[in-house]
Amino acid sequence: MSKLANVLTGAALLAVTAGAAQAEGFGLGREALPEEIAAWDVAVLPDGTGLPEGSGDVWTGDEVFAEACAACHGDFAEGIDSWPPLAGGLGSLQDRRPVKTVGSYWPYVSTVWDYVHRSMPFGAAQTISADDTYAIVAYILYSNGLVDDDFVLSHENFTEVVLPNAGGFIVDDRAETEYPRFSAAPCMSDCREPVEITKRAVTLNVTPEDPDGKPAGTLPPIMASAEAAEVEATETAEAEPAAAEEPAAEMAAAYDPELVAAGERVFNKCKACHKIGEGAKNGTGPHLNGVIGHTAGSIEGFRYSKAMLEAGENGLVWTDETLGAYLADPRGYIPRNKMSFAGLKKQEEIDAVIAYIATAGAM
Amino acid sequence: MSDDTHKGTTRRGFLGTAAAAGGAVVGAATAARAAGPDPLITEVQDWASSFGDPVDATPYGMPIRFESHVVRRNVEWLTESPVSSINFTPIHALEGTITPQGCAFERHHSGAIELSKADYRLMINGLVDKPLVFTYEDLMRFPRASTTAFCECAANGGMEWGGAQLEGCQFTQGMIHNMEYIGVPLRLLLEEAGVQPEGTWIYVEGADASSNGRSIPMEKAMDDVLVAFYANGEALRKEHGYPVRLVVPGWEGNMWVKWLRRVGVYHAAVESREETSKYTDLMADGTARKWTWVMDAKSVITSPSPQAPIRHGKGPLVITGLAWSGHGKIARVDVSLDGGVNWQEARLTGDVKSKALTRFHLDIDWDGSEMILQSRAIDETGYVQPTKDELREIRGLNNVYHNNGIQTWWVREDGEVENVEVG
Numbered sequence: 001m002s003k004l005a006n007v008l009t010g011a012a013l014l015a016v017t018a019g020a021a022q023a024e025g026f027g028l029g030r031e032a033l034p035e036e037i038a039a040w041d042v043a044v045l046p047d048g049t050g051l052p053e054g055s056g057d058v059w060t061g062d063e064v065f066a067e068a069c070a071a072c073h074g075d076f077a078e079g080i081d082s083w084p085p086l087a088g089g090l091g092s093l094q095d096r097r098p099v100k101t102v103g104s105y106w107p108y109v110s111t112v113w114d115y116v117h118r119s120m121p122f123g124a125a126q127t128i129s130a131d132d133t134y135a136i137v138a139y140i141l142y143s144n145g146l147v148d149d150d151f152v153l154s155h156e157n158f159t160e161v162v163l164p165n166a167g168g169f170i171v172d173d174r175a176e177t178e179y180p181r182f183s184a185a186p187c188m189s190d191c192r193e194p195v196e197i198t199k200r201a202v203t204l205n206v207t208p209e210d211p212d213g214k215p216a217g218t219l220p221p222i223m224a225s226a227e228a229a230e231v232e233a234t235e236t237a238e239a240e241p242a243a244a245e246e247p248a249a250e251m252a253a254a255y256d257p258e259l260v261a262a263g264e265r266v267f268n269k270c271k272a273c274h275k276i277g278e279g280a281k282n283g284t285g286p287h288l289n290g291v292i293g294h295t296a297g298s299i300e301g302f303r304y305s306k307a308m309l310e311a312g313e314n315g316l317v318w319t320d321e322t323l324g325a326y327l328a329d330p331r332g333y334i335p336r337n338k339m340s341f342a343g344l345k346k347q348e349e350i351d352a353v354i355a356y357i358a359t360a361g362a363m
Numbered sequence: 364m365s366d367d368t369h370k371g372t373t374r375r376g377f378l379g380t381a382a383a384a385g386g387a388v389v390g391a392a393t394a395a396r397a398a399g400p401d402p403l404i405t406e407v408q409d410w411a412s413s414f415g416d417p418v419d420a421t422p423y424g425m426p427i428r429f430e431s432h433v434v435r436r437n438v439e440w441l442t443e444s445p446v447s448s449i450n451f452t453p454i455h456a457l458e459g460t461i462t463p464q465g466c467a468f469e470r471h472h473s474g475a476i477e478l479s480k481a482d483y484r485l486m487i488n489g490l491v492d493k494p495l496v497f498t499y500e501d502l503m504r505f506p507r508a509s510t511t512a513f514c515e516c517a518a519n520g521g522m523e524w525g526g527a528q529l530e531g532c533q534f535t536q537g538m539i540h541n542m543e544y545i546g547v548p549l550r551l552l553l554e555e556a557g558v559q560p561e562g563t564w565i566y567v568e569g570a571d572a573s574s575n576g577r578s579i580p581m582e583k584a585m586d587d588v589l590v591a592f593y594a595n596g597e598a599l600r601k602e603h604g605y606p607v608r609l610v611v612p613g614w615e616g617n618m619w620v621k622w623l624r625r626v627g628v629y630h631a632a633v634e635s636r637e638e639t640s641k642y643t644d645l646m647a648d649g650t651a652r653k654w655t656w657v658m659d660a661k662s663v664i665t666s667p668s669p670q671a672p673i674r675h676g677k678g679p680l681v682i683t684g685l686a687w688s689g690h691g692k693i694a695r696v697d698v699s700l701d702g703g704v705n706w707q708e709a710r711l712t713g714d715v716k717s718k719a720l721t722r723f724h725l726d727i728d729w730d731g732s733e734m735i736l737q738s739r740a741i742d743e744t745g746y747v748q749p750t751k752d753e754l755r756e757i758r759g760l761n762n763v764y765h766n767n768g769i770q771t772w773w774v775r776e777d778g779e780v781e782n783v784e785v786g
Contacts, residue, residue: 025555028501032486032494040486040625043566043576043633082443093649098761106640115636118574125473125572169643172655178757183745186697188706195702195735197773201527201782207534208438215530216436217453218670268474272444
């Protein structure tokens with residue numbers, strides 16, 4: 001009775017009181033099994049809590065890093081495009097453009113180990129073994145000039161590694177440094193000299209724009225909105241038949257539109273690295289326009305792995321079949337290629353994404 | 364309730380407000396004379412004569428097509444990949460305080476995953492008497508609580524640290540949403556597992572590939588944190604963590620872990636990537652603040668604003684905006700029309716809730732001259748929203764996070780609005 005009464009009277013969050021439930025509990029849920037805890041509790045703390053046994057050396061790390069990490073972070077952990085650099089930046093934290101890396105900014109090596117092991121590689125998380133994680137972390141430490149090339153990181157020496165910026169953090173002190181200063185009774189009149197505009201966002205011109213040049217999402221004039229909507233609808237209607245005259249659309253007709261649409265959803269897994277369609281450029285991965293029917297490793301301007309170039313030289317051409325086999329097991333089909341993607345498990349997904357790539361990338 | 368007696372709504376208040384603006388008081392409410400009969404009135408329109416949509420046309424409705432511009436938008440150059448990125452709530456186009464789920468900003472670290480209720484599991488382990496696994500069905504059998512709370516990304520306004528950069532409050536303050544949640548108090552789940560005395564922290568993590576995880580002190584975990592499964596009356600959307608997310612009122616959005624899969628009880632903070640290399644605030648001297656969880660008081664005028672220019676010319680003008688504080692309720696919002704020289708109190712419209720968005724309005728008679736609009740939030744602790752320069756003076760230019768400085772809009776005579784800073 002008491003538990004229920006407590007609960008029923010408490011509409012607000014705080015009113016669901018602890019006291020009643022504490023004694024016997026609700027008896028909901030079941031005990032977690034050791035295997036389940038081992039599978040999900042992978043957190044590693046600065047004091048080594050949660051760290052599995054194992055080890056890895058810098059040279060192994062160099063190899064694993066080249067395969068699993070370098071596509072985004074660069075061969076030397078310097079970071080490609082806007083992907084995070086993991087090395088360098090030492091002494092830059094007071095610069096106008098500080099470079100925050102494992103060496104210059106991160107306080108704990110446990111953070112690197114934990115993050116690599118649980119969240120990397122991007123798009124293929126939780127595929128790095130404990131030993132490979134030790135090796136990758138050893139290589140990142142080496143890239144930052146923090147250890148020699150014969151260094152071996154293991155669970156035994158883990159807590160001895162101290163990163164340069166370990167002492168660079170303070171616990172939130174706003175209550176002392178800011179709140180008193182910002183708690184005076186606010187001025188209401190003649191608070192300052194008349195102001196002048198000193199900075200205008202418009203001079204930077206980096207805001208996404210609508211077709212009319214106004215900031216994206218600008219509200220249409222109320223008294224013209226119905227008319228404007230009509231114009232927009234007409235323009236879309238006119239654009240579609242025009243596109244249909246292009247050869248791309250004819251080729252695309254070979255695929256079931258529903259399959260293509262499903263493939264577009266699957267392609268969400270790819271588009272972090274691969275661009276496709278009009279104006280697509282190489283990014284972390286090569287653009288995929290015209291890739292079907294193309295020799296492997298031959299999209300202009302992309303720096304392929306040696307393995308992919310060799311596959312092309314040996315006559316590999318991307319067809320529905322070869323691309324399907326590659327997407328099912330990227331690292332098994334072409335060992336040591338650069339693509340850090342675990343592969344698509346379902347044949348429907350493979351068929352769909354190929355239909356999409358063929359359609360969206362038809363040139 | 365609060366909107367019938369305050370200054371600005373009565374005729375006297377209206378004129379007083381306009382005078383304070385420094386402009387000539389224009390014959391405020393003189394209606395224009397029509398040039399001729401309006402055909403929208405005199406002619407029978409299609410919609411007044413034939414059928415509209417039947418009840419079986421739209422089992423789940425979307426906004427009418429005339430509102431198609433009211434959508435989340437992202438800034439492509441901000442991030443390398445759209446699956447580890449952010450978009451922005453169109454706050455310039457919304458009113459009231461509740462954010463519709465369909466246009467509430469999204470921040471993912473490895474994309475929005477599809478996780479069914481049947482496949483959902485929540486584990487509580489670590490320094491507890493009995494490690495537990497809950498199914499979604501289990502969670503539905505715990506007593507439920509409700510809370511309305513804003514969720515603001517710690518980086519909201521981060522692009523403006525160096526100076527005015529983006530045109531529109533959607534982009535400068537739009538990493539925020541405000542929803543009414545229903546769920547189970549996290550405290551009940553922790554008590555079910557039995558937290559041991561040395562368990563002073565929890566670590567919460569998501570089921571997605573980023574496995575985004577944050578440490579939360581036990582005191583907060585036992586206070587007002589909610590394991591939520593409904594928002595604004597319906598199930599959470601996929602992009603907001605369906606079927607279960609954490610709600611951490613007043614604290615930075617990164618801690619509101621989506622697709623919540625594990626709550627670990629620890630003796631210390633985990634010091635994960637998201638609370639060391641990210642979401643720490645670099646100061647001018649090269650040290651960094653960590654554990655800056657609370658979102659300080661902040662406000663912004665949502666209209667007029669760069670994406671919501673004044674198109675109706677001079678005369679009555681509604682100025683509206685949002686205010687919020689991670690420390691509690693908003694006590695007051697002031698608005699300046701002259702860049703902070705003079706201020707007047709705005710009206711708080713509707714209920715004022717702790718750690719939730721509060722709506723404010725100020726009705727003025729615009730004389731058509733340029734204005735430099737600012738708003739300033741004051742919360743129940745007495746904290747007054749600072750200027751950007753005051754923040755920079757303390758924190759430097761590399762802080763990135765927790766930019767709660769006063770926003771300035773320059774309203775030009777033609778009604779167009781720009782994001783500016785003043786000195």
